[in-house]
Amino acid sequence: MTTTADSAPEQHTHAADAHRYDHREIEPKWRKAWQDKAIYKVDDDSEKPKWYSLTMYPYPSGVLHVGHWYAFSVPDVFARLQRMRGYNVMFPMGFDAFGLPAENAAIRNNIHPAKWTGENLPQMKHQYDLMGAMIDWSREVVSCEPEFYRWNQWIFLKMLERGLAYRAGGSVWWCPNDQTVLANEQVLEGNICERCGADVYKRDLEQWYFKITAYAEELLTDIDALDWPERVKTMQRNWIGRSEGARLHFELETGDALEVFTTRPDTVFGATFMVIAPEHPLVSKITANEHRAEVDTYVAKARNETEIERLSLDETRKKTGVFTGAYAINPVNDERIPVWIADYVLMSYGTGAIMAVPAHDERDFAFARAFDLPIRVVIQPENQEPLDPTSMSEAYVGPGNMVSSGQFDGTPVPESLQILIAWLDEQGRGKAEVTYRLRDWLISRQRYWGTPIPVVYCDNCGTVPVPEDQLPVDLPLDAEFKPTGQSPLITHERFLNTACPTCDQPARRETDTMDTFVDSSWYWFRYTSPHFDKAPFNEEKAAKWTPVDLYCGGIEHAILHLLYARFFTKVLRDIGLVKQDEPFKSLRNQGMILAAEGTKMSKSRGTQVGPDELVAEHGADALRLHLMFLGPWEQGGPWNDRGITGMERFIRRAFLIVSQVGEQHLDGMAPQEDVRALQSLTHRTIKRVTEDIDSFSFNTMIAALIEFTNGLMKLRDQPVAKTSAWRGAAETLTLLMAPSTPYGAEEMWSRLGNEFSVHLQDWPAFDEALAAVDTVEIPVQINGKVRDKITVETGLSQDQLLVVAKASDKIQEQMAGKTIVKEISVPDRLVNIVVR
DSSP: OOOOSOOOSOOOOOOTTTTOOOHHHHHHHHHHHHHHHTTTOOOTTOOSOEEEEEEOOOOOOSSOOHHHHHHHHHHHHHHHHHHHTTOEEEOOOOBOOSSHHHHHHHHHTTSOHHHHHHHHHHHHHHHHHHTTOOOOGGGOOBTTSHHHHHHHHHHHHHHHHTTOEEEEEEEEEEETTTTEEEOGGGEETTTEETTTOOBOEEEEEEEEEEOGGGGHHHHHHGGGGOBSOHHHHHHHHHHHOEEEEEEEEEEETTSOEEEEEESOGGGGGGOOEEEEOTTOTTHHHHOOGGGHHHHHHHHHHHHTSOHHHHTOOOTTSOOOOEEEEEEEEOTTTOOEEEEEEOTTSOTTSTTSEEEEOGGGOHHHHHHHHHHTOOOOOOEEOTTSOOOOTTTOSSOOOSOEEEOSSGGGTTOEETTHHHHHHHHHHHHTSEEEEEEESOOOEEOEEOOSSSOBOOEEEETTTEEEEOOGGGOOOOOOTTSOOSOOSSOGGGGOHHHHEEEOTTTOSEEEEOOOEEOTTTGGGTHHHHTTSTTOOSSSSOHHHHHHHOSEEEEEEEGGGTTHHHHHHHHHHHHHHHHTSOOOSOSEEEEEEEOEEEOTTSSBOOTTTTOOOOSHHHHHHHOHHHHHHHHHHSSOTTTEEEOOOTTHHHHHHHHHHHHHHHHHHHTOOOOOOOOHHHHHHHHHHHHHHHHHHHHHHHTTOHHHHHHHHHHHHHHHHHHTTSGGGGSHHHHHHHHHHHHHHTTTOHHHHHHHHHHTTOOSOGGGSOOOOOOHHHHOOOEEEEEEEETTEEEEEEEEETTOOHHHHHHHHHTOHHHHHHHTTOOEEEEEEETTTEEEEEEO
């Protein structure tokens, strides 16, 4: 075990209150010591192996609530463990300072966003320090500072050079309250803004996009190798949405052509009508005059439905559509089939047009039944009665053999897919194709508080990028920041009017700002060299520290932030700044701490729970433990403070044991079997705590520490408490508590007479032989039925057994969404949880 030669605050003088643990004195004392000695400052030149832990940075709301503590304290525990294991750990923090949260808060408080942000940051940093967080503030990144957003602009220009940034017109979601466009995934069912709850609608605008679709295949294939929760990986796979099939060419009687992508080209002989998206550019051209009024009305209505609503499989949702009066020719049999528009076809997927095969597609079947359109069976299942279109109650999507398909009758399905694709290609009627659900990333925002897009518009030269040596394009701090329906920067003459970089004639700046997800798509690289002024980051330091070894944050970021971060990493690789393909080796998601009534905590509704009063009353260490003990970290749950006093008692008991040891010279004798039992308890606890932290099972980790402390309390008056093994147990308890209770462990380490600091010590190792325990398999029942079996060490208490049982994935699935009515725990026998 190593120590440093540095001294810390003066060693405690053992007065009458030597065994009293007072967090009000202890926590400020050690917080100052850590800051004075800069023990958390990271050395880039250390020869130790690196470990980069990172938690998603918050926006500067002004205060941290207990949800922030929940999200950050657990990763802090893990980072501390890695440091004690001998790693050179970087665990930085910054602030997501641009964007709607800060801007809207500033508007509500009638204060400039820059002033609002600047006033909030010191308070939030102080709250992180109260937590005892292992943050090196010298690496702080604040996204609204020109030193940072200059490099957003630089990356934009590099993407523009590569054709990965472009401007295009399109129909986008508009929030009238926030006065800006929204991404599709920011619109909730019922056309509601995810952030503010306002009704939103579609609007046609010229916008800037990043061509994330150019990386669709790589983003998809690289998912498999990631050490990420399977749920997140599945969400990203579905969002990218790869489909293999064929593109077919349908001629219209108007002389136009419809391109159709289908994953089932082997059913083309069963196409009895076509459906195109209401937004399809051909709708107005091909619609017959007698149908135009009805079509126009339907198009207007469909524009204001979300993709989620339009793709719904809800059987109660009425199927809608309108006949255009146009007809297409099926390219494989020359049949004349009607062309409809319907909201279940999206312009954003495939070509915005489908061939409808109602016998073998669920949505087509429902649509055909709703509008009495013909249904033709072209795949018959084997060894069953032939399908009858007049009596079918649902589409048949299984295997079988092709029928009513000319020369392909009898061809087995699904082998038929490649056979049909090859034939279509040979005949010039179609070709193999892969498509993706993923759409390009719309980055334009008509708001003030964001990164200016570095482009000017010149009547002579057109769209001109701002030269790199003129970056940053500063966001003017004297602009009117309140939203007006267009970018506030339009009215700022000094910002708007400039000279063309090419011809030096008058030109106009782009007034949209960038989506703030741009900031969070590469910020972790900037932590490696936060003040580097030659590039977004120092390549050598980024190569040393990245990729991030462990990234922690909420599951709600599975699609946007995490996908964009992967995209940016690949772009930066192709630019030549980094060599890795992925940003984060491992990802862990925390659950959400909810308000007491089970809803999301809200400052405006008064349901946020601030940590400061809890810290003042109970101490930061007790709050950290309480949050970790609420349940599995990835689940979260409603906030309650009922158990925090129990965590205080645990800290005081541990402190009592250690402080008494520090006063004694332990060289006594005890029966060898008692010493062996104490050593076994100590090494079992080292093993349990180590394994639980590694598996992010922090509630059971705390249970192990409490059990260890309780075991030592029972032995305090025994002869073994006078031996050197007793001091070893006390030191081990202190070291094991250090990641979770940094203040208390530091004080305990000092009471043992050791040199500063416990956080510079090695993590204790366990002896497998001493850690070996007798185990028993326990059935875990839900409402009397066995749903899992867990293997635990013998002798666990009722409460300890319940903690382990509830940590089981199978039991968590069974309990999801249910209320616990009763808990029965019989040590070494069984657990039964009654829910309703």
